[in-house]
Amino acid sequence: ITEGEHQPKHEHINKTIRKDVDKLVDKYDIEDVITQCNASQNKTVSYCRCWKSKKFPLCDGSHNAWNKETGDNLGPLVITNKP
Numbered sequence: 001i002t003e004g005e006h007q008p009k010h011e012h013i014n015k016t017i018r019k020d021v022d023k024l025v026d027k028y029d030i031e032d033v034i035t036q037c038n039a040s041q042n043k044t045v046s047y048c049r050c051w052k053s054k055k056f057p058l059c060d061g062s063h064n065a066w067n068k069e070t071g072d073n074l075g076p077l078v079i080t081n082k083p
């Protein structure tokens with residue numbers, strides 16, 4: 001590494017998702033989230049917090065393989081619309 005080269009101080013948590021943007025933000029209208037909840041069988045929408053989902057920002061269950069492999073305890077944010 002020569003002076004001026006980018007050398008991250010820490011390992012990146014996000015390895016692959018939309019690396020072309022400076023800050024990865026997802027915005028949702030709460031009414032759309034409620035509509036999504038109501039359309040699902042168990043009235044929930046799960047958002048990924050492990051950064052490994054192929055359906056990011058939605059959880060696709062990839063955290064299970066990560067947890068099994070590493071002993072970590074990651075899981076999604078689950079939003080439920082109770083009737």
Ligand code: FES
Nearest residue numbers: 048049050059062
């Ligand atoms: Fe990332 Fe489920 S896939 S939390």
